[in-house]
Amino acid sequence: SQELEQSPQSLIVQEGKNLTINCTSSKTLYGLYWYKQKYGEGLIFLMMLQKGGEEKSHEKITAKLDEKKQQSSLHITASQPSHAGIYLCGADYGSARQLTFGSGTQLTVLP
Amino acid sequence: DGGITQSPKYLFRKEGQNVTLSCEQNLNHDAMYWYRQDPGQGLRLIYYSQIVNDFQKGDIAEGYSVSREKKESFPLTVTSAQKNPTAFYLCASSNQNYGYTFGSGTRLTVV
Numbered sequence: 001s002q003e004l005e006q007s008p009q010s011l012i013v014q015e016g017k018n019l020t021i022n023c024t025s026s027k028t029l030y031g032l033y034w035y036k037q038k039y040g041e042g043l044i045f046l047m048m049l050q051k052g053g054e055e056k057s058h059e060k061i062t063a064k065l066d067e068k069k070q071q072s073s074l075h076i077t078a079s080q081p082s083h084a085g086i087y088l089c090g091a092d093y094g095s096a097r098q099l100t101f102g103s104g105t106q107l108t109v110l111p
Numbered sequence: 112d113g114g115i116t117q118s119p120k121y122l123f124r125k126e127g128q129n130v131t132l133s134c135e136q137n138l139n140h141d142a143m144y145w146y147r148q149d150p151g152q153g154l155r156l157i158y159y160s161q162i163v164n165d166f167q168k169g170d171i172a173e174g175y176s177v178s179r180e181k182k183e184s185f186p187l188t189v190t191s192a193q194k195n196p197t198a199f200y201l202c203a204s205s206n207q208n209y210g211y212t213f214g215s216g217t218r219l220t221v222v
Contacts, residue, residue, distance in 0.1 A: 006153070033210050042117075042201060043213040088153060090211070098144070098169070099211060101153035 006102025021074045021105045023089035030094035032072045037086040113138045117214035132187045134202035143185035148199040
């Protein structure tokens with residue numbers, strides 16, 4: 001089984017709807033990063049979470065890390081077409097600061 | 112502006128040919144990384160370097176080589192031993208106080 005599971009693999013929502021993407025680790029996280037990627041482009045940093053129970057928000061995107069530091073969620077409120085893209089979670093297990101990535105969530109927002 | 116520059120954006124390789132992907136950063140980051148991304152998958156670590164003149168193999172290093180002669184530069188060579196090199200390659204750098212910064216990627220295609 002994978003060390004880091006991301007779900008769902010793809011998501012299609014109507015504009016204005018809320019949505020949640022999950023990232024679950026098989027072991028305790030030192031830190032959890034969320035990135036957004038447009039197809040064929042680099043990754044754009046969204047948020048970094050390190051403390052158990054931590055929650056961060058930026059505009060309409062909120063990310064949380066659970067108390068056990070093994071699960072994170074990314075929530076988008078009132079989605080817009082500009083939110084479309086691939087969302088990736090990256091886990092820092094404290095090993096030379098390498099990141100282990102989830103398989104990504106392809107988000108489509110229908111106008 | 113500080114950042115990471117990857118070049119070229121698109122690269123075509125003939126069978127049996129070695130090609131080198133460039134990655135340059137002016138962020139003064141100590142650590143640099145190379146990831147490979149295949150369609151519908153997350154990023155997989157090829158090589159990483161924590162300091163100049165030192166680098167370590169990642170999860171899929173076979174068929175690749177790197178060098179780290181300068182802090183700013185971390186080129187990746189895709190050798191003829193890499194049997195399936197067609198992919199999107201991303202370079203990243205990091206320091207202890209902030210997460211990763213990614214380049215815009217190089218798309219390599221075998222022709």
